[in-house]
Amino acid sequence: MLRLRELTCGYGRSAVVHGIDLDVGVDEVVAVMGHNGAGKTTLLRAVVGLIPAMGRGTIEFADAAGNWTDVTGRPANRRVRSGMAYVPQGQQCFAHLTCAENLRLVADGRKRGKALIDEQLDLFPALRGLLTRQAGLLSGGQRQQLAIARALIGEPRLLILDEPTEGIQPTVVAEIESTIVALAARGGLSVLLVEQHLGFALQAASRYYVLRSGRIASEGETGTGAEARVREAMAI
Numbered sequence: 001m002l003r004l005r006e007l008t009c010g011y012g013r014s015a016v017v018h019g020i021d022l023d024v025g026v027d028e029v030v031a032v033m034g035h036n037g038a039g040k041t042t043l044l045r046a047v048v049g050l051i052p053a054m055g056r057g058t059i060e061f062a063d064a065a066g067n068w069t070d071v072t073g074r075p076a077n078r079r080v081r082s083g084m085a086y087v088p089q090g091q092q093c094f095a096h097l098t099c100a101e102n103l104r105l106v107a108d109g110r111k112r113g114k115a116l117i118d119e120q121l122d123l124f125p126a127l128r129g130l131l132t133r134q135a136g137l138l139s140g141g142q143r144q145q146l147a148i149a150r151a152l153i154g155e156p157r158l159l160i161l162d163e164p165t166e167g168i169q170p171t172v173v174a175e176i177e178s179t180i181v182a183l184a185a186r187g188g189l190s191v192l193l194v195e196q197h198l199g200f201a202l203q204a205a206s207r208y209y210v211l212r213s214g215r216i217a218s219e220g221e222t223g224t225g226a227e228a229r230v231r232e233a234m235a236i
């Protein structure tokens with residue numbers, strides 16, 4: 001689905017992420033962990049095309065039939081059109097628009113727009129009672145659910161989530177976790193998940209990468225022994 005090879009990226013001339021190889025398979029959930037400043041968000045921005053790759057690194061993305069395309073030089077809008085959706089860190093929504101308007105922004109103009117909104121409301125039932133409320137007035141957890149729902153209306157094949165549980169109370173973290181796990185189990189969607197909550201990340205993902213100072217310090221399958229390896233790589 002997604003294949004990064006020797007990907008280097010950063011800001012201006014200074015690289016933050018150095019020569020990363022990373023794969024996300026079809027219907028797979030992959031977690032990227034690491035301390036603050038490790039380069040997790042920078043990596044995601046390069047994947048979705050908000051910052052360019054540097055040097056000879058490549059980003060390849062497979063279409064629904066499994067044919068790979070090198071998207072390294074493609075603008076973000078084309079990557080989104082080909083099936084990526086990005087939910088940035090910080091529960092970002094259009095604060096002055098209502099929940100419904102936030103969802104309609106993506107749904108309008110899509111053939112199944114109304115049905116797609118309904119599907120997301122089934123997935124995040126808490127949003128049903130909040131449709132007429134301004135997004136800026138929602139709690140962090142509600143806004144995060146709205147941001148994920150909005151991304152899903154675009155019917156992505158790869159959902160890219162940057163710390164969906166950051167700053168959110170534990171009960172809502174559990175809700176978001178079970179929704180992501182359920183989504184992935186349903187099939188048709190791969191997830192690249194940046195997450196600092198190790199418990200959540202290792203539960204939701206089948207494979208993980210630990211970033212340290214922009215390099216991969218550890219990678220492997222989740223499951224027995226993974227948490228200890230991750231903790232060691234993160235020196236916690």
Ligand SMILES: Nc1ncnc2c1ncn2[C@@H]1O[C@H](COP(=O)(O)OP(=O)(O)OP(=O)(O)O)[C@@H](O)[C@H]1O
Pocket residue numbers: 011016034035036037038039040041042043089
């Ligand atoms: N727009 C920017 N311009 C210049 N440097 C940046 C920019 N954004 C981030 N950086 C730097 O890049 C490095 C990695 O930042 P990044 O946001 O990718 O880390 P992160 O792993 O996502 O951290 P966090 O867990 O705090 O979100 C940091 O040293 C940061 O200061």
Ligand SMILES: [Mg+2]
Pocket residue numbers: 040041042089162
């Ligand atoms: Mg970040």
